[in-house]
Amino acid sequence: MGTAYTPGLKVSPRTLVRKYRRLPLKGQVLASQGEVVSPDMVVARTEIPGVMQTVRAAEALGVDLHDLHKALRVQIGDTVVKDQLLAETRSFFGLMRNEVKAPIPGTVELISDQTGHIGIRLTATPIEVHGYIQGKVAEVVPEEGVIVETEAAMIQGIFGVGGEKTGAIHMLVSNPDQPITEDMIDESMAGKVIVGGSNVSGAALRKANQVKVAGVVVGAIIDRDLIDFLGYDIGVAITGQEDIDTTLVITEGFGSIMMADRTFNLLKSLEGKQASINGATQIRAGVIRPEVIVPLGEDIKGDEVVDAVQALEIGAHIRAIREPYFGMLGNVTALPPEPVLIPSGSTVRVLEAELTDGRKVTIPRANVEIIAE
Amino acid sequence: MAEINTILATDCGSTTTKAILIEKVDGEYRLSVRGEAPTTVEAPFDDVTVGVLNAVFEVEELSGRKIIDENNLIMRPAKDEKSGVDIYLSTSSAGGGLQMTVAGVVKAMSAESAQRAALGAGAIIIDVIAVDDGRKDYEKVKRIRELRPDMILTSGGTDGGTVKHLAEIAEMLLAADPKPRLGMGMKLPVIFAGNKNAREAFSEIIKDKVDLRIVDNLRPSLEAENLGPARAAIHELFLQHVMQQAPGYGKLSSWTDAGIMSTPNAVGKIIETIAEQFSMNVLAVDIGGATTDVFSVFEGTFTRTVSANLGLSYSICNVLTEAGIGNIQRWIPFDTDETDLRNKLRNKMIRPTTIPHTLGDLRVEQAVAREALRLAFEHHKSLARSLKGIQQVRTIGDLMDQGETGLTLVKMMDLDMIIGSGGVLSHAPRAAETAYMMMDAYQPEGVTMLAKDSIFMMPQLGVLSVVHPEAAAQVFQRDCLIKFGHVIAPAGTARPGETCCTVTIDGKNMQFKYGTLSVLPLGLGETKEVTINPTRGFDVGAGKGKSITATVEGGTVGLIVDMRGRPLLLPADKKARISKLQEWHTALGLEVGG
Numbered sequence: 012m013g014t015a016y017t018p019g020l021k022v023s024p025r026t027l028v029r030k031y032r033r034l035p036l037k038g039q040v041l042a043s044q045g046e047v048v049s050p051d052m053v054v055a056r057t058e059i060p061g062v063m064q065t066v067r068a069a070e071a072l073g074v075d076l077h078d079l080h081k082a083l084r085v086q087i088g089d090t091v092v093k094d095q096l097l098a099e100t101r102s103f104f105g106l107m108r109n110e111v112k113a114p115i116p117g118t119v120e121l122i123s124d125q126t127g128h129i130g131i132r133l134t135a136t137p138i139e140v141h142g143y144i145q146g147k148v149a150e151v152v153p154e155e156g157v158i159v160e161t162e163a164a165m166i167q168g169i170f171g172v173g174g175e176k177t178g179a180i181h182m183l184v185s186n187p188d189q190p191i192t193e194d195m196i197d198e199s200m201a202g203k204v205i206v207g208g209s210n211v212s213g214a215a216l217r218k219a220n221q222v223k224v225a226g227v228v229v230g231a232i233i234d235r236d237l238i239d240f241l242g243y244d245i246g247v248a249i250t251g252q253e254d255i256d257t258t259l260v261i262t263e264g265f266g267s268i269m270m271a272d273r274t275f276n277l278l279k280s281l282e283g284k285q286a287s288i289n290g291a292t293q294i295r296a297g298v299i300r301p302e303v304i305v306p307l308g309e310d311i312k313g314d315e316v317v318d319a320v321q322a323l324e325i326g327a328h329i330r331a332i333r334e335p336y337f338g339m340l341g342n343v344t345a346l347p348p349e350p351v352l353i354p355s356g357s358t359v360r361v362l363e364a365e366l367t368d369g370r371k372v373t374i375p376r377a378n379v380e381i382i383a384e
Numbered sequence: 385m386a387e388i389n390t391i392l393a394t395d396c397g398s399t400t401t402k403a404i405l406i407e408k409v410d411g412e413y414r415l416s417v418r419g420e421a422p423t424t425v426e427a428p429f430d431d432v433t434v435g436v437l438n439a440v441f442e443v444e445e446l447s448g449r450k451i452i453d454e455n456n457l458i459m460r461p462a463k464d465e466k467s468g469v470d471i472y473l474s475t476s477s478a479g480g481g482l483q484m485t486v487a488g489v490v491k492a493m494s495a496e497s498a499q500r501a502a503l504g505a506g507a508i509i510i511d512v513i514a515v516d517d518g519r520k521d522y523e524k525v526k527r528i529r530e531l532r533p534d535m536i537l538t539s540g541g542t543d544g545g546t547v548k549h550l551a552e553i554a555e556m557l558l559a560a561d562p563k564p565r566l567g568m569g570m571k572l573p574v575i576f577a578g579n580k581n582a583r584e585a586f587s588e589i590i591k592d593k594v595d596l597r598i599v600d601n602l603r604p605s606l607e608a609e610n611l612g613p614a615r616a617a618i619h620e621l622f623l624q625h626v627m628q629q630a631p632g633y634g635k636l637s638s639w640t641d642a643g644i645m646s647t648p649n650a651v652g653k654i655i656e657t658i659a660e661q662f663s664m665n666v667l668a669v670d671i672g673g674a675t676t677d678v679f680s681v682f683e684g685t686f687t688r689t690v691s692a693n694l695g696l697s698y699s700i701c702n703v704l705t706e707a708g709i710g711n712i713q714r715w716i717p718f719d720t721d722e723t724d725l726r727n728k729l730r731n732k733m734i735r736p737t738t739i740p741h742t743l744g745d746l747r748v749e750q751a752v753a754r755e756a757l758r759l760a761f762e763h764h765k766s767l768a769r770s771l772k773g774i775q776q777v778r779t780i781g782d783l784m785d786q787g788e789t790g791l792t793l794v795k796m797m798d799l800d801m802i803i804g805s806g807g808v809l810s811h812a813p814r815a816a817e818t819a820y821m822m823m824d825a826y827q828p829e830g831v832t833m834l835a836k837d838s839i840f841m842m843p844q845l846g847v848l849s850v851v852h853p854e855a856a857a858q859v860f861q862r863d864c865l866i867k868f869g870h871v872i873a874p875a876g877t878a879r880p881g882e883t884c885c886t887v888t889i890d891g892k893n894m895q896f897k898y899g900t901l902s903v904l905p906l907g908l909g910e911t912k913e914v915t916i917n918p919t920r921g922f923d924v925g926a927g928k929g930k931s932i933t934a935t936v937e938g939g940t941v942g943l944i945v946d947m948r949g950r951p952l953l954l955p956a957d958k959k960a961r962i963s964k965l966q967e968w969h970t971a972l973g974l975e976v977g978g
Contacts, residue, residue, distance in 0.1 A: 036563065037569050060561050062522065062525050062526065062529065062559055062560065063525070063555075063558060063559035063560075063561075064521075064522060064559070065521060065555055065559065120558075121555060121558065121589070123551060123555065123589065125547065125548060125551035125585045125588075125589070126548055126551045126552055126555060128552070128555060130555060130558065130559060132559075169734050169735070170734045233723065233727065234723070234726040234727050234730045235723065235726065244701075244704075244705045245701065246693060246699070246701055246702030246704075246705040246706070247693050247698065247699055247701070247702050248698060248701070248733050248734060264727075264730070264731045264734060264735070265726075265727040265730035265731050265734075266724075266727040266731070292734075294698050294733065294734060294736055332731075332735050332738055333731070333735065333738040333739070333740075333741060333745075334728070334741065334742060334745055335741060335742055337731070353741055354741060354742050354743055355739075355740045355741060355742060355743050355745065355746040355813060356743065356746070356813030356814060357739065357740075357746075357811070357813045358813075359739065374741070375738075375739050375741055377737050377738055377739050378738045378739065378741060
């Protein structure tokens with residue numbers, strides 16, 4: 012019997028957050044060890060080599076592959092501008108001309124006598140990586156990037172869409188069971204991270220995107236509303252690259268599910284503070300969950316940052332994450348060591364729990380998550 | 385080689401590392417114990433060997449044999465009856481497996497052969513590039529650049545054929561300047577397995593940009609495929625590049641007595657081995673959380689395909705997208721609300737480690753499994769086919785009826801055995817559930833044995849089959865395979881209630897009506913000779929209306945008589961369909977749930 016895996020998402024008022032800000036290719040790191048960085052500061056930069064575009068020169072000129080060199084007006088290594096003459100042929104005493112011109116500006120990298128093609132590579136595209144969170148550079152990885160560290164409040168969601176954004180937290184509802192509806196959103200929320208309770212409707216999400224709300228944090232969304240918002244279906248849970256102005260982070264799941272009290276209250280306590288939010292989710296191979304990070308700032312002095320180790324033990328506070336008790340909270344009352352027969356007919360490791368409504372239930376260990384105290 | 389009495393083998397999956405201990409007892413190799421632990425290729429461990437040692441610790445505890453020494457190394461060879469092992473082997477699919485892009489000149493010919501070579505070597509194919517694939521050059525260049533595969537296999541041209549098109553592929557790679565997925569700053573491995581006359585031209589263009597390997601042409605002529613050298617090169621590069629970049633694999637490689645094999649490559653090896661040993665046509669499937677692998681051997685030809693985004697947890701919503709909600713609902717034996725069902729599947733996707741608690745929830749997952757299996761099988765059939773482009777001499781008379789080239793090799797009537805593995809099939813609470821899912825998804829015809837891999841040890845047995853085929857075959861037969869029993873399924877359709885077949889067992893004639901499903905008692909290892917006499921519109925292998933005599937074997941389910949017809953048609957009316965599904969569940973001794 013393998014070790015039961017009990018997933019638990021981080022919902023912490025104070026934790027040490029380390030973010031690896033990495034370039035896609037080797038390049039230049041601009042920030043130095045110990046430097047304080049802001050979310051929009053460039054910490055590393057590189058250049059992605061331009062794509063090479065090939066011109067079928069021999070074919071266009073109607074010359075034999077081996078005769079192409081006679082027609083060339085450029086050499087490998089030459090810099091060319093758009094529409095610059097690359098090769099030409101003349102016939103009928105110079106009266107008839109065939110020309111091949113550069114379709115793009117760039118550098119001539121290839122003149123092939125195998126294919127008769129001329130290849131022009133576009134100028135490299137600069138790529139910049141930003142700090143994303145307010146913090147200090149804890150480590151510089153030469154040529155690759157930096158690790159930015161900060162003490163922050165952190166909330167991991169279960170699923171999200173949209174990339175990195177920053178904005179002040181703004182509570183739209185007063186209770187975690189209240190949904191976000193279209194009429195609650197207006198233009199004053201542009202650039203903010205708005206927080207709702209149980210659900211965000213499709214119309215509300217579209218309105219948020221329209222007025223350029225930076226982020227929406229909410230308990231759940233109905234599957235169909237998300238598909239309508241994106242304009243396509245998400246088959247595999249790898250997100251973060253969507254072309255949308257508003258990043259969405261859901262904390263509980265799909266449907267209409269009240270946001271956990273602890274999450275809601277933490278967000279409420281952070282109202283008005285600047286948050287860094289990212290909807291990127293990858294559930295397969297190297298789990299990435301969406302996040303809301305609120306750096307606490309250097310002026311805040313508190314207790315030492317200690318993340319409690321979450322253990323599944325008697326008395327642990329848990330939440331069921333699958334039917335028939337999906338979303339319900341409770342406390343572990345027993346952890347039978349032997350596998351137990353459950354209604355599906357499987358024999359699996361379970362726990363016994365008392366739910367907040369007083370019911371005593373048996374749940375597979377795989378179907379709960381521990382809620383950190 | 386010294387006598388081998390104790391074998392340890394591990395399979396490092398993306399979520400779980402599984403270890404098995406095989407021991408020779410009374411002259412026979414048998415599975416002794418199995419242990420498992422979470423895979424540790426990611427933070428905070430970043431070292432696959434941590435998970436391996438944890439899984440082996442469990443084997444130690446269960447077997448009472450000391451395997452790990454004081455330096456945390458696997459003791460080899462065995463010192464005595466209670467310590468060490470004689471050989472240690474491993475397979476791996478952790479860290480996303482082996483991801484490849486393949487390229488060829490003609491999509492239906494060299495690019496397809498390249499796909500077969502890469503799939504057969506255990507890769508997940510992330511794109512197929514062909515000169516004639518309909519995309520513009522810049523679109524292909526963009527794709528090659530974005531995907532960041534572990535390696536690229538290029539092919540094209542028969543020996544002595546086109547050089548120009550291969551030079552164009554090289555130019556395309558040059559234009560894209562692709563980078564590998566792992567190992568920042570490393571050159572991307574590219575295998576050239578095309579026209580031997582184009583090697584120089586190809587190399588000239590691309591050699592400075594990539595780590596180029598040249599092997600024999602995988603399609604030396606239109607009539608022949610030569611996939612072996614390309615597969616060997618993929619395997620070698622997998623060990624040299626991909627495995628060395630994955631955390632802890634350098635250490636793991638130094639522990640093993642043979643190279644670490646990619647998991648699907650190993651499963652393919654064991655399937656090929658048993659198909660050859662028993663002269664069988666075999667279909668095997670491994671359905672996981674993210675991907676579904678399908679393996680087949682028909683008339684000695686091995687084919688493997690992987691449907692990278694068809695699975696029961698991470699990829700469950702992709703099954704929904706590809707199959708459509710209606711195709712999933714059609715297998716659920718009770719009424720379901722579409723919105724609830726969609727949200728349910730999404731919640732499984734985002735919490736992939738949860739398991740069905742209620743019977744209704746289990747039936748929903750099993751319905752999705754049928755569609756994932758069906759779609760992956762469709763994909764498999766499209767690639768398991770005879771070579772396209774072979775020239776055929778035709779007469780005027782042949783034009784109307786001569787077979788096409790490129791026809792699927794998968795012929796359900798000729799299939800001898802279907803082996804299921806992967807969570808939803810291996811861990812279904814009742815044997816009949818697994819058999820039922822496979823019958824619905826594959827619709828076997830004639831007489832076919834249904835079986836499952838008991839604890840998914842085919843990967844370990846696959847790598848073992850390379851170094852010790854005898855041990856691998858013995859454990860496969862005795863401990864790995866669990867037979868459900870033969871299924872008799874005539875091909876054809878009729879009106880509900882019409883008799884479609886008479887089966888004679890022990891001199892007793894039993895008539896079966898169209899649309900029914902029955903189980904006759906026949907236990908594990910028991911065999912009977914049966915005569916199957918189909919009515920005029922039905923075929924059990926000898927042609928419509930022609931009877932056959934066969935020896936059938938039972939199993940944990942029994943002898944299954946599936947008279948639902950082929951193709952299997954479900955009632956269009958929802959109420960009638962649900963009623964029929966409930967009838968079939970009951971026939972198999974299964975509760976409906978819901």
